[in-house]
Amino acid sequence: MRRRPAVLPLAPGSTLGILGGGQLGRMLAQAAGRLGLDVAVLDPEPDGPAARVSAHAITAAYDDPKALQALADLAGVVTFEFENVPAAAVAQLADIGVEVAPGPLALKVSQDRFEEKSFLNAHGAPTVAFAPASSPDEAVAAIDEVGAPALMKTRREGYDGKGQRWVEHAPAAARAFAELGGGPVILEAAAGFRRELSIIAARARDGATAVYPLAENHHEGGVLRRSLAPAQAASAVVDQAERIAARVLAGLDYVGVIGIELFEMEDGRLLVNEIAPRVHNTGHWTLDGCEVDQFEQHIRAVAGWPLGPTHAIARVEMVNLLGDEMQGWLRLAHEPETRLHLYGKREAKPGRKMGHVNRVKPL
Amino acid sequence: MRRRPAVLPLAPGSTLGILGGGQLGRMLAQAAGRLGLDVAVLDPEPDGPAARVSAHAITAAYDDPKALQALADLAGVVTFEFENVPAAAVAQLADIGVEVAPGPLALKVSQDRFEEKSFLNAHGAPTVAFAPASSPDEAVAAIDEVGAPALMKTRREGYDGKGQRWVEHAPAAARAFAELGGGPVILEAAAGFRRELSIIAARARDGATAVYPLAENHHEGGVLRRSLAPAQAASAVVDQAERIAARVLAGLDYVGVIGIELFEMEDGRLLVNEIAPRVHNTGHWTLDGCEVDQFEQHIRAVAGWPLGPTHAIARVEMVNLLGDEMQGWLRLAHEPETRLHLYGKREAKPGRKMGHVNRVKPL
Numbered sequence: 001m002r003r004r005p006a007v008l009p010l011a012p013g014s015t016l017g018i019l020g021g022g023q024l025g026r027m028l029a030q031a032a033g034r035l036g037l038d039v040a041v042l043d044p045e046p047d048g049p050a051a052r053v054s055a056h057a058i059t060a061a062y063d064d065p066k067a068l069q070a071l072a073d074l075a076g077v078v079t080f081e082f083e084n085v086p087a088a089a090v091a092q093l094a095d096i097g098v099e100v101a102p103g104p105l106a107l108k109v110s111q112d113r114f115e116e117k118s119f120l121n122a123h124g125a126p127t128v129a130f131a132p133a134s135s136p137d138e139a140v141a142a143i144d145e146v147g148a149p150a151l152m153k154t155r156r157e158g159y160d161g162k163g164q165r166w167v168e169h170a171p172a173a174a175r176a177f178a179e180l181g182g183g184p185v186i187l188e189a190a191a192g193f194r195r196e197l198s199i200i201a202a203r204a205r206d207g208a209t210a211v212y213p214l215a216e217n218h219h220e221g222g223v224l225r226r227s228l229a230p231a232q233a234a235s236a237v238v239d240q241a242e243r244i245a246a247r248v249l250a251g252l253d254y255v256g257v258i259g260i261e262l263f264e265m266e267d268g269r270l271l272v273n274e275i276a277p278r279v280h281n282t283g284h285w286t287l288d289g290c291e292v293d294q295f296e297q298h299i300r301a302v303a304g305w306p307l308g309p310t311h312a313i314a315r316v317e318m319v320n321l322l323g324d325e326m327q328g329w330l331r332l333a334h335e336p337e338t339r340l341h342l343y344g345k346r347e348a349k350p351g352r353k354m355g356h357v358n359r360v361k362p363l
Numbered sequence: 364m365r366r367r368p369a370v371l372p373l374a375p376g377s378t379l380g381i382l383g384g385g386q387l388g389r390m391l392a393q394a395a396g397r398l399g400l401d402v403a404v405l406d407p408e409p410d411g412p413a414a415r416v417s418a419h420a421i422t423a424a425y426d427d428p429k430a431l432q433a434l435a436d437l438a439g440v441v442t443f444e445f446e447n448v449p450a451a452a453v454a455q456l457a458d459i460g461v462e463v464a465p466g467p468l469a470l471k472v473s474q475d476r477f478e479e480k481s482f483l484n485a486h487g488a489p490t491v492a493f494a495p496a497s498s499p500d501e502a503v504a505a506i507d508e509v510g511a512p513a514l515m516k517t518r519r520e521g522y523d524g525k526g527q528r529w530v531e532h533a534p535a536a537a538r539a540f541a542e543l544g545g546g547p548v549i550l551e552a553a554a555g556f557r558r559e560l561s562i563i564a565a566r567a568r569d570g571a572t573a574v575y576p577l578a579e580n581h582h583e584g585g586v587l588r589r590s591l592a593p594a595q596a597a598s599a600v601v602d603q604a605e606r607i608a609a610r611v612l613a614g615l616d617y618v619g620v621i622g623i624e625l626f627e628m629e630d631g632r633l634l635v636n637e638i639a640p641r642v643h644n645t646g647h648w649t650l651d652g653c654e655v656d657q658f659e660q661h662i663r664a665v666a667g668w669p670l671g672p673t674h675a676i677a678r679v680e681m682v683n684l685l686g687d688e689m690q691g692w693l694r695l696a697h698e699p700e701t702r703l704h705l706y707g708k709r710e711a712k713p714g715r716k717m718g719h720v721n722r723v724k725p726l
Contacts, residue, residue: 012692012705012718030393033416036692036705036718052418053396291651291702291723306697313676329375329399334669339654342375342399355375355399360654 007076008099008205008304012036016303017075017098018050019043019062019089023343023353024081024279025050027287031295037303040074042067049343050081063089072096079256079302083110083277084157101205101255101302106277109252112155113186116275123251125244125272128263129189136174142187143170152176155184161222191271193263197231200283201245202297202307203254210297210310211245212290214238215282215318217261223351227318229285233264240270248275257298259283281353285316288339288358317359326354337361370439371462371568371667375399379666380438380461381413382406382425382452386706386716387444387642388413390650394658400666403437405430412706413444426452435459442619442665446473446640447520464568464618464665469640472615475518476549479638486614488607488635491626492552499537505550506533515539518547524585554634556626560594563646564608565660565670566617573660573670574608575653577601578645578681580624586714590681592648596627603633611638620661622646644716648679651702651721680722689717700724 010016016032018025021043029039029050040056041048051057056074060067063086071078077099085107093100109119114132121127131142132155143150148170154163165176167187177185196219200212213230214237233241245260252258259280261273283294292300292308300307321328326348332338342355373379379395381388384406392402392413403419404411414420419437423430426449434441440462448470456463472482477495484490494505495518506513511533517526528539530550540548559582563575576593577600596604608623615621622643624636646657655663655671663670684691689711695701705718 009693013707013709030396033393034704036707038415038707052401053416055415309699330372336672341397344376344399344401346376
């Protein structure tokens with residue numbers, strides 16, 4: 001095992017490593033390229049969206065020790081595009097002397113929904129009531145604790161609405177527990193929210209922080225359909241969101257961009273739905289709505305550069321292109337206010353995120 | 364030789380070919396990537412700025428028939444980052460059925476300064492007085508025709524002030540002719556201009572055109588130092604520039620983005636200095652000053668897509684980073700109004716264009 005010399009701040013001409021080669025990795029790689037950095041992508045699938053815009057691609061499992069060593073030989077700084085990176089992979093990279101950001105605490109917290117909500121509450125970031133369960137009996141008891149109806153989710157894995165079930169009353173909890181595979185779950189009280197918001201925040205290696213304006217988000221079938229940003233919001237709401245972001249960033253000793261999903265309740269309080277220790281779909285509007293988008297901001301943070309400005313320069317409606325909606329690309333290209341961002345995915349499976357558009361209007 | 368089926372408009376997921384892998388090829392590749400296109404770069408040097416952000420790189424001479432066939436096998440549409448592409452390369456690609464844009468006429472005209480100025484005047488785009496010379500005697504006679512002092516330039520090659528000499532009076536013409544190698548030259552009357560402007564224009568495959576706001580350009584030692592855009596200019600000046608652009612685009616039956624360098628004379632008339640059938644250094648401000656920058660605009664045009672909007676959304680000062688000015692990257696990254704665009708070149712030779720910054724202000 002070779003230890004490497006200090007690499008921060010990562011100078012132009014150096015190589016940045018990215019675990020995960022999908023669309024988020026691709027847009028991170030594109031941002032890194034604009035800053036003069038080369039990119040090395042590690043992904044189990046060959047020829048993915050990020051690999052095709054990067055200088056180096058390693059095709060291997062995320063926890064393949066040889067592949068991680070190969071990545072470390074190229075890149076002194078490594079980041080990731082998704083929160084389910086194996087902890088062992090990050091540990092191996094850190095052992096070699098690679099600067100991995102965001103760090104292991106952010107991954108540990110965000111990989112387990114019970115740990116995540118516990119962490120949030122412990123740091124003054126409110127959530128809905130919740131309770132863990134590891135057996136059918138515990139699931140029934142958890143419903144009694146948080147109230148019905150409640151949302152049962154697997155503690156680990158699952159995204160875009162996968163791995164979750166609504167439970168209408170306590171007797172149904174045992175069946176839902178079985179349907180979700182019988183592993184550890186969390187029960188969450190129903191949030192009677194008015195709307196869903198999110199805040200994209202960033203923290204540099206020196207502890208400096210920055211937040212983008214709020215986005216208002218609309219989901220369909222558990223998948224983000226569109227975001228409007230900057231969201232119309234009372235200043236008290238903005239203040240709460242920024243306070244939550246500051247607490248989360250500090251609590252995680254975070255480096256990089258984080259996405260924080262929020263519920264705005266009828267009484268104007270904000271609750272945290274979940275956090276994602278990475279660039280976030282609800283931040284894609286920043287590509288055309290800000291001078292420094294969330295991808296460049298993340299690269300700046302993990303590379304040890306100063307953060308850039310986060311104010312909005314336009315109003316943006318971001319709409320995801322799912323599955324064969326991609327086929328409308330030429331019609332969309334004709335819309336003067338529409339900026340296209342296509343991910344180069346080979347196959348337009350139903351519901352798959354193939355790209356997004358930002359419809360831009362003056363502030 | 365295989366002919367290929369029609370490929371226009373080039374759909375996302377397809378591959379676009381680029382001849383030339385420097386910074387212009389790199390920024391074209393980055394724009395293509397955002398639109399979901401893969402890129403194949405052909406360049407004689409391996410591992411260049413464009414290759415490192417592209418899916419495919421072919422290292423070979425531009426006129427290597429096998430390399431051109433390999434490029435054609437990947438890419439149904441090919442463009443270039445520089446005007447000195449060998450005519451034979453474009454002819455071979457066209458023979459195979461590849462859509463090459465801009466076309467051979469634009470290359471032929473822009474590769475020879477005498478042909479270029481003759482073309483411009485024939486199409487109602489005024490220039491300084493000029494005369495060709497192929498011998499010392501002709502050079503002396505040319506000075507008598509255009510007046511002294513005059514600028515002697517090789518008819519072909521030369522850029523950034525290379526391959527040219529000022530001639531103060533007729534007797535000095537013979538010596539300058541020899542110093543420039545004894546090949547065909549052109550003598551250009553001195554232009555008593557007030558300032559240098561440029562207009563970046565685009566023409567789609569269906570003949571639709573678009574122009575960006577004017578840039579005001581400042582050179583040092585023959586190399587572009589900075590551009591200010593949109594330039595402050597009288598509406599009569601803007602009108603002339605747009606008329607010139609329209610004539611040049613139509614006269615060349617052009618497809619793609621073109622850079623047109625202009626002299627603004629003391630009396631407010633515009634003369635064309637030169638045209639570049641490609642994206643242009645004086646258009647780099649559009650990366651942060653427009654919704655659709657010149658690189659995406661060029662990709663849209665050559666790919667058979669509709670053109671995008673060209674209005675300014677910010678005022679920009681573009682400054683080239685030459686040679687070891689690159690070493691100031693961290694200081695520049697601290698400037699909140701400064702957007703960095705670094706090219707990933709390995710070696711910072713004196714005067715080499717290593718990157719540029721756009722300093723952005725509200726309109």
